Amino acid sequence: MPLFLTERDMRSLVGWDDMPEAVDIIERAYREKSAQEPAVVSALEKAGLFPDYRDPEATRQDVEREHASLVAITRKLGLVK
Numbered sequence: 540m541p542l543f544l545t546e547r548d549m550r551s552l553v554g555w556d557d558m559p560e561a562v563d564i565i566e567r568a569y570r571e572k573s574a575q576e577p578a579v580v581s582a583l584e585k586a587g588l589f590p591d592y593r594d595p596e597a598t599r600q601d602v603e604r605e606h607a608s609l610v611a612i613t614r615k616l617g618l619v620k
Contacts, residue, residue, distance in 0.1 A: 566595065 573579050574592045583590050593601065613619045 570594070 570592055574590060580590050610619070
């Protein structure tokens with residue numbers, strides 16, 4: 540899925556250095572409970588989505604890799620300088 544995000548958007552997508560502990564608690568609850576709940580998985584699949592949990596660091600790396608790829612492509616096509 541291509542993402543066109545600014546650096547600021549990317550930081551807000553995956554968190555920030557001093558994220559409150561509450562965010563970690565919510566992330567852990569999702570990972571350990573909701574992401575494995577059959578009703579949640581079923582609803583996602585019915586919507587054409589596939590559950591794929593990634594921790595914040597893995598998500599950040601994926602977004603950065605996708606961003607770098609899109610920058611290279613748009614520069615090669617002459618769409619950006």
